[in-house]
Structure formats: structure tokens, C-alpha cells
Amino acid sequence: MFTLVxxxxxxxxxxxxxxxxxQVLAFLLLTFVPGALILFILKLNKLGLLEKIVLSVGLSVxxxxxxxxxxxxxxxxxxxxxxxxxxxxxxxxxxxTIVLAVAAYIRNKEITFSPSNLKLTTRxxxxxxxxxxxxxLSIAGMRIMNLSDNNILLMFLLFVIPxxxxxxxxxxxxxxxxxxPSLIFLISISLLLxxxxxxxxxxxxxxxxxxxxxxATLDNLHWSMTAPTLTNAILSVSLLPSIYHTFLNISQEYLxxxxxxxxxxxxxxxxxxxxxxxxxxxxxFMASFFFxxxxxxxxxxxxxxxxxxxxxxxxxxxxxxxDGMNMFAKKxxxxxxxxxxxxxxxxxxxxxxxxxxxxxxxxxxxPRILPSERKVATSSxxxxxxxxxxxxxxxxxxxxxDTNANKTSQSATFNIPQSRLTGSITINIVALFFVLLFFWYxxxxxxxxxxxxxxxxxxxxxxxxxxxxxxxxxxxxxxLGEDIYMIPxxxxxVVSWLTIAFIAIGVLSTMARYKRMIAVPGSRHIKPNFLxxxxxxxxxxxxxxxxxxxxxxxxxxxxxxxxxxxxVYFQTLAVLSPFFVVSGIVIAKWLRARAHWxxxxxxxxxxxxxxxxxxQLFNASASMALNSAGREYETMYVHDAESYAAKWLKExxxxxxxxxxAYGLGQRMLISQGKIPRSQARGxxxxxYQEEKTIAGYIYLRYTxxxxxxxxxxxxxxxxxxxxxxxxxxxxxxx
Numbered sequence: 001m002f003t004l005v006x007x008x009x010x011x012x013x014x015x016x017x018x019x020x021x022x023q024v025l026a027f028l029l030l031t032f033v034p035g036a037l038i039l040f041i042l043k044l045n046k047l048g049l050l051e052k053i054v055l056s057v058g059l060s061v062x063x064x065x066x067x068x069x070x071x072x073x074x075x076x077x078x079x080x081x082x083x084x085x086x087x088x089x090x091x092x093x094x095x096x097t098i099v100l101a102v103a104a105y106i107r108n109k110e111i112t113f114s115p116s117n118l119k120l121t122t123r124x125x126x127x128x129x130x131x132x133x134x135x136x137l138s139i140a141g142m143r144i145m146n147l148s149d150n151n152i153l154l155m156f157l158l159f160v161i162p163x164x165x166x167x168x169x170x171x172x173x174x175x176x177x178x179x180x181p182s183l184i185f186l187i188s189i190s191l192l193l194x195x196x197x198x199x200x201x202x203x204x205x206x207x208x209x210x211x212x213x214x215x216a217t218l219d220n221l222h223w224s225m226t227a228p229t230l231t232n233a234i235l236s237v238s239l240l241p242s243i244y245h246t247f248l249n250i251s252q253e254y255l256x257x258x259x260x261x262x263x264x265x266x267x268x269x270x271x272x273x274x275x276x277x278x279x280x281x282x283x284x285f286m287a288s289f290f291f292x293x294x295x296x297x298x299x300x301x302x303x304x305x306x307x308x309x310x311x312x313x314x315x316x317x318x319x320x321x322x323d324g325m326n327m328f329a330k331k332x333x334x335x336x337x338x339x340x341x342x343x344x345x346x347x348x349x350x351x352x353x354x355x356x357x358x359x360x361x362x363x364x365x366x367p368r369i370l371p372s373e374r375k376v377a378t379s380s381x382x383x384x385x386x387x388x389x390x391x392x393x394x395x396x397x398x399x400x401x402d403t404n405a406n407k408t409s410q411s412a413t414f415n416i417p418q419s420r421l422t423g424s425i426t427i428n429i430v431a432l433f434f435v436l437l438f439f440w441y442x443x444x445x446x447x448x449x450x451x452x453x454x455x456x457x458x459x460x461x462x463x464x465x466x467x468x469x470x471x472x473x474x475x476x477x478x479x480l481g482e483d484i485y486m487i488p489x490x491x492x493x494v495v496s497w498l499t500i501a502f503i504a505i506g507v508l509s510t511m512a513r514y515k516r517m518i519a520v521p522g523s524r525h526i527k528p529n530f531l532x533x534x535x536x537x538x539x540x541x542x543x544x545x546x547x548x549x550x551x552x553x554x555x556x557x558x559x560x561x562x563x564x565x566x567x568v569y570f571q572t573l574a575v576l577s578p579f580f581v582v583s584g585i586v587i588a589k590w591l592r593a594r595a596h597w598x599x600x601x602x603x604x605x606x607x608x609x610x611x612x613x614x615x616q617l618f619n620a621s622a623s624m625a626l627n628s629a630g631r632e633y634e635t636m637y638v639h640d641a642e643s644y645a646a647k648w649l650k651e652x653x654x655x656x657x658x659x660x661x662a663y664g665l666g667q668r669m670l671i672s673q674g675k676i677p678r679s680q681a682r683g684x685x686x687x688x689y690q691e692e693k694t695i696a697g698y699i700y701l702r703y704t705x706x707x708x709x710x711x712x713x714x715x716x717x718x719x720x721x722x723x724x725x726x727x728x729x730x731x732x733x734x735x
Contacts, residue, residue: 003033003101007094014090014247026247031263033097034067035059040104042329050181051273051324055333057266058315061240061308062340067096068239069343072223082221084239089246124176130164131183134190142197142625151616151626154194158613161187162604165289169596177281181269184288188268191292191611192261194625196301201638201673202253203624204302208668210237211256215675217242218252225445233445236308236344260304263311267574268292270314274321275578278539280532283585286599287577290499293607296570302636306567309345312337313352314574320424321539330424338433342440346448347563351549351571353437356430358545359538363423366541367520423538455563459556488618492609498602499580502587506579507543509586510535530585543579546572634704635664638673641729642702646674648726649700649733657735658697660685662705670700686711689718703730 010029013022035056039045047055068084071092075083082088120128134157141153168175168183195203202211213231217223217238225232232238245255268288276284291297300307316337319330342349441449510517516529518540528534535543553568584599591598608614612623621630624637646669649659659681661667670681682688685695695718705711707730712719719734726733 003037003097006033007097011090011094014086014249017249023248023250027244027262029097030064030244030247031060032056033060034063034100035061037097037100037104038063040108041100042325042332043108044325044329045108045110047324050269051322054266054269054273054315055319057263058270058312058337059333061263062312062336064243065235065240065340065343066336067093068243069223069235072239076222076224084217084221084223084242084246086246089243121176123174124179127175127179128182130160131186134161134186135193138190138193139197142194145626146198146200149628154626155613155616157190157194158608158611161190162607166600166604168285169600172282172285172596175282180281180285181272184268184272184285184292185265187289188292189261189265191298192265192300193258195299196257196261198625199638200253200640201643202256202302203636203638204299205636205665205668207256207302207304208665208672209678210234210304211253211672212675213238214241214256215252215672218245230346230447230451231305233441233448234305234343234345237305240308241304256304257301260307261301264300264307267311267314268297270311270318271574271577274314274318274574275581276532277321277323278531278533278535279578279581283581283595284578286584286596286603287581290580290603290606291573291577293603293610294570294573295610296566298610303567305345306348306571309341309348310571310574312341312344313348313571316341316352317542317574321536327424331429334424334429335432339436342433342437346441346451347567348571349437349441350452351568353430353433354549355542355545355572356425356433358548359423359542360425360427360430362541362544363425363538366544367537423536423541425538425542486615486618486620488609488615488620488622491605491614495602495605495609499606502580502583502602503576504547504583505586506581506583507547507576510540510543510579510582514540530589531582539575543575546575634708638669639703639730641731642669643673644728645700645726645731645733646670646676649698650674650676653698655680658682659700660688660695660697661700662686662702662711663709664702664704666700666702666705669702685718686715689715695722697735699734701732701734706730706732 006025006029010022010025012018013025032053035058036052038059039047039052039055044052044055071088072083075088080088137153137157137160141151141157144150144153164183165187202208209231213234214237223235223239223242241256241259244259245252248255268291271291272284272288274284275287279287296303296306316334319325319333319337322330325333338352341352438449441452513529514520517531517535518537519534520537550565550569550572553563553565581595581599584602585595588595588598605614608617612626615622616626621627622632624630624632627633628637649670653659657680659670659676660683661670661681662684667678667681667683670676671678674681682697685699689695699719699722701711722734724732725735
């Protein structure tokens with residue numbers, strides 16, 4: 001009844017287009033309701049509140065993509081050309097929601113909710129006061145920055161966040177564990193909204209072509225592969241936002257800027273759920289903050305495809321190692337999230353596939369080569385009444401063994417659940433993922449498969465350049481200190497290598513102490529070394545697979561050129577983040593110091609470097625979020641005048657004439673802001689002039705081309721005989 005009432009209320013606000021209420025109710029309906037109903041259908045109502053929220057969001061977004069694709073394909077097949085129209089989506093989604101609600105009621109009538117679980121104590125309310133203000137500081141600070149170039153409120157925010165993390169670290173024994181998810185989410189959404197609210201237009205590089213695909217899908221009111229391009233093959237940037245726009249009816253650019261930030265703000269909570277199983281709540285909070293301190297996280301709104309795919313990848317890993325659900329639900333949810341990842345971004349999916357196959361092979365080899373002891377954990381000498389214990393009983397035994405460790409020198413043995421020894425990644429899962437990947441990329445969308453084949457071919461044919469730095473990507477060169485002059489840049493290089501070293505130490509120390517830290521057959525010492533629970537064997541093998549992929553990305557030629565190492569690194573951190581914390585604990589034991597001190601020494605400078613705060617302290621204009629100057633701002637920022645000029649070209653320019661740009665992202669801005677196809681919007685007129693000594697067509701100049709680079713004065717010969725036919729606020733057009 002609640003679902004039905006909520007659905008009717010939302011539909012009415014859409015039909016009568018009631019401002020604000022339509023946007024709020026429609027967003028909640030799309031983002032939470034389908035996933036929550038699916039959880040009840042699977043009888044997973046015994047999950048914790050945090051797990052329910054995270055899985056509800058993930059399943060809802062996955063449902064929108066899969067249901068939207070099915071509806072789009074079915075209606076096009078019967079001759080209806082507008083499956084994404086308001087009427088079509090409203091009717092079909094309402095029917096689907098009612099069907100899910102009925103199925104949930106039939107399958108699970110024990111749905112209960114107790115508001116008393118949400119009551120906060122005085123201490124909890126006090127601890128939440130400051131974090132609750134962080135999103136407001138982010139929104140207000142960026143508003144002031146956009147209007148007056150004053151970053152003082154943003155700087156205050158970026159100092160308050162690490163200060164609060166330090167405070168929590170030193171007082172973690174007094175912080176209620178159930179507050180950590182709220183703290184993580186508030187920090188997450190505050191950081192993500194910063195860059196997404198910069199400028200009135202979308203910001204980034206690949207996002208411009210993705211936005212063009214979204215506009216084409218919305219204009220046609222259906223998704224199709226009429227042109228075999230990469231962005232058309234990515235449903236997360238075309239079909240998904242089209243569905244949200246039909247329901248919410250807000251500015252296309254603001255939807256694109258804010259939607260992915262709101263969805264991806266859940267991802268640190270996924271990392272927290274994964275990590276807390278092994279390292280406990282406080283250290284899981286630290287691992288989650290480490291995940292949020294990455295450059296790719298801060299720029300998440302600028303890469304919607306990889307953002308969405310990484311979110312699904314993390315969810316797939318989470319359900320695989322979560323103990324609170326049966327094996328059928330685990331595998332079903334894993335397949336749903338893996339398929340959604342595949343439909344969201346090709347590069348992330350390829351890495352996902354290689355991780356699966358390496359992990360499956362590793363699980364066949366590693367447990368057999370580890371030295372084993374005959375006194376295994378499943379020994380009949382230590383029977384447990386009722387069979388293998390649940391995860392909660394296992395943790396209880398671990399905590400009891402921790403307490404008794406100082407009283408006795410004898411090592412305790414205990415039964416380890418068989419699922420923690422054998423694993424869930426089977427050859428059937430790997431084969432299914434490969435079939436789906438091959439079918440979608442090779443037979444349906446084509447372009448991503450061709451790129452994958454080219455990447456493998458170029459990597460092997462360029463193996464002779466294995467030790468040539470020029471064959472690596474720009475990220476590798478920067479990581480090695482190439483062209484680094486400023487002090488904050490040097491600090492960032494050092495801190496970045498320290499984080500990698502920490503992860504490596506965490507993985508290697510876990511391997512070295514595998515008897516105490518990994519649930520393997522033959523492990524006598526059930527008492528984990530400073531862990532809340534031993535790492536699952538499969539999880540550790542997956543972490544080794546992530547390490548292999550990272551090393552391969554750095555070592556192999558061409559790979560880091562074709563696909564950024566930062567993307568690979570950030571994706572694997574969904575698995576490797578706990579090992580950063582494990583390393584801090586190990587080093588602290590060596591130095592006889594407190595673990596959170598060691599972790600914070602690396603974590604806080606990392607956060608300050610990636611957010612641009614460190615550069616501001618040295619008076620360097622690096623971060624576009626904090627400055628209206630510098631390379632990021634000059635290349636990425638879209639001025640209103642540039643958007644107006646691109647739209648003017650779309651309306652008045654000869655469609656048969658070529659449009660040239662100067663530097664940077666001018667071509668992509670024409671594509672996104674003016675809806676001008678790539679076949680008409682070309683690259684640099686400077687290169688063209690050097691080759692042919694003439695420019696026939698239009699020349700589109702951005703604000704930066706005129707005010708910073710002064711290209712008209714720099715290349716006067718090119719503009720001889722050209723007429724300025726448009727000018728407004730710094731953007732000009734010549735013909």
C-alpha cells in the first residue's frame with residue numbers, strides 16, 4: 001500500500017508538473033523503490049539498514065538500465081518509435097513497480113520497519129552537527145566561487161573535513177559505530193558536489209561526447225546504435241540519464257552534472273561495508289576516507305561512465321563477500337551488478353573480466369601451494385555443535401580468543417565456514433561474464449570490442465618498448481617526477497608513491513602472515529593478527545589479481561596510453577583500500593606507535609593534494625574548483641559565452657562547412673554545447689593550416705583562445721581574409 005500510494009503521488013506530480021515536489025519524489029522513486037522491492041522479493045529483509053540502503057540504490061539504478069533497455073528494444077521492435085516519452089515510461093514503469101510490489105508481498109509478508117532504530121542519543125546528535133553542515137558549505141561555497149571567485153568558504157570546508165577525520169581518529173573509542181556510515185556519506189556528497197557545481201555547464205573531457213549521446217537519445221526519444229560509437233554503447237550516459245530527465249524534467253546539463261555525484265556518493269559506503277568485515281568499523285571508516293581522497297573520486301562527476309561502472313563493480317565485490325545472504329542471492333545480485341557494469345563502461349568491464357579470470361586461476365593454484373598443517377580448521381577434534389558456525393559466531397570466537405590471548409600461550413583452532421575457503425567465483429561465472437561481454441561489445445555495439453582488440457594487439461606488438469618511458473602514459477611520467485617543478489607537485493608525487501607502498505606492504509604482510517590473516521585450509525591460529533576477522537582466501541586472491549593488473553598497467557607499453565592508469569588504480573581500490581589500513585597497523589607495530597597516527601601521516605597530505613588545498617597553501621593555481629586561473633581552468637571550464645557561440649553556430653552555420661577550433665577541448669564543446677556532430681566539428685586549425693596553408697570554413701575561438709593564448713595575434717596569417725561574424729563575452733567566430 002505504501003508503494004502504491006507513493007507511486008500515485010509521484011505520477012500526479014509528474015502529470016501536473018508540480019515544481020520541486022516532482023523532482024524530489026521522482027528521484028526517490030527511481031533511486032530507491034525498485035531496488036528495495038527486489039530485496040524483499042529475495043527475502044533479504046534481515047540485512048542491516050546500511051546494506052539495505054546501498055543495495056536498494058544499486059539495484060534501482062541497475063533496474064533502470066536493464067528495464068529501460070528491454071522496454072526500448074521491445075517497443076522499437078513493434079514499431080513504436082518513442083519508448084522514452086513521458087507517457088510510455090510513466091505507464092510502463094508504474095506497471096513494473098506494481099508488479100514488483102505484489103511479488104514482494106507474496107514472497108515476503110514479514111516486512112517490518114522500526115523507527116526507534118533511528119533515534120539518536122545526545123552524543124550522536126552532537127557528533128553529527130558539524131558533518132551535517134558540510135554539504136551546505138560545499139553548495140554555498142561553490143555558489144560564491146562561481147559568482148565572485150572567492151574560495152574562502154571552500155577552503156574552510158577542505159580544512160574542516162581532514163580536521164574532523166583527525167578528531168574522529170583520536171576519539172574513535174567514544175564514537176558510536178552506527179554513526180560511521182552517516183559521516184562517510186556526508187563527507188562524500190560534500191566532496192562530489194564541489195566540482196559538479198562548478199560552472200553552469202558540464203566540465204571534463206570525455207563527458208562532452210557522452211552528453212551529446214544523451215541529448216541525441218533524448219531528442220529521438222529512444223536509444224539506438226545508429227552510429228557504432230563508444231558513447232552510444234554506454235547506456236549509463238545515454239539511456240539512464242534520459243529516463244531520469246523524463247521523470248524529473250530539469251535542466252539537461254544540471255541533471256548531468258549532479259545526478260552522477262548523487263549516485264556515486266554511495267560508493268564509499270560500499271567500500272566501508274567491504275572493509276568492516278575484516279578490519280572493523282573504525283578502520284573501515286579510514287579505508288573509506290582513503291577511497292574518497294583519490295583524484296578520480298574528486299573528479300567523479302566529470303567521468304560519468306567510469307563513475308557508474310566503478311559503482312557497480314564495487315557492489316558486485318561487496319555482495320560476493322557479504323555473509324548475510326544465501327549463495328543464490330549472492331550470485332544473482334553479482335550477475336545483475338556485473339551486467340550493469342558491462343553496460344556502463346567498456347574499460348571498467350574489461351578490467352573486471354581479467355580480475356575474475358585471474359582470481360579463478362589463483363584459487364585453483366594458491367591454496368594448494370601454501371604450506372599446510374595437518375591440524376586443519378575443520379578437524380573433527382574440535383567439532384562445533386550444529387555444523388559450521390555463522391559469521392557472527394566466528395567473529396565472537398575471534399574476539400573471545402583476543403581476550404584470552406594474554407592468558408594462555410596455546411593457539412586456538414576453530415571451524416572456518418567452507419564458503420570462506422572455496423570461494424564464489426566459479427568457471428560458470430567467468431564464462432557467463434565473457435559471453436555477455438562478447439555479445440554486447442562484439443555483436444551489438446561493435447566499437448568497444450574493436451578498441452579492446454586493438455589494445456591487446458598494440459600491447460603485444462610494442463613489447464620491444466617495454467622499458468621506454470615514452471611508451472607509457474602521461475600519468476606514469478608524472479608519477480616518476482617528469483616535468484615536476486613546484487613544491488606541492490613534489491609533495492604529491494611523494495605522497496602518491498607512499499600510498500602505493502602502503503598498499504603493497506599491506507598485501508605482502510598479509511601474505512607473509514597468511515596463517516593468522518587469511519582463512520585457508522590448514523590454518524591453526526584462528527586468532528587473527530590485529531584483524532576483526534580473517535580475510536577470505538578468495539578476497540585475498542582477488543587483491544593479488546588487482547595488484548597484478550596494476551603492475552601490468554604500469555609495466556606494459558601502450559596500455560597506460562590507451563587507458564589511464566588512474567582509472568585502473570581507482571577501480572582496484574574498491575578491493576585494495578583495506579590493505580592501506582592494514583599496512584598502517586603493521587608499520588605502527590614496527591614503530592611501536594598508534595596505528596591511526598601512521599595512517600593519518602599519509603592520508604591527510606594525500607587528501608590535501610588531490611583536492612588542491614596543498615597547492616593553495618603554496619599560492620599555486622592548480623585546482624579549477626578553487627581558482628579561476630591555471631591549466632585546469634583554462635582547458636576544462638566552459639564559459640556561458642562559449643556555450644552561446646556553439647549554439648549560434650548550430651542554428652546559423654552552413655551544415656556542409658567545417659568548423660575548426662584552436663586548443664584544448666574546443667571541438668568537444670562544439671559537440672556538447674552546440675549538438676554539432678564530430679564529422680563537422682574538427683580539431684586544431686593551426687595544424688590544418690600548416691598542412692594545407694588554407695582554412696576553408698568556420699573558426700570557433702574559446703575564451704581562453706582569445707584572452708590567454710591570443711591566437712589571432714599569434715597566427716595573423718591564418719586570419720587574413722577572415723571575417724569576424726560573431727562575438728560575445730570573449731568567444732568569437734570567424735569565417
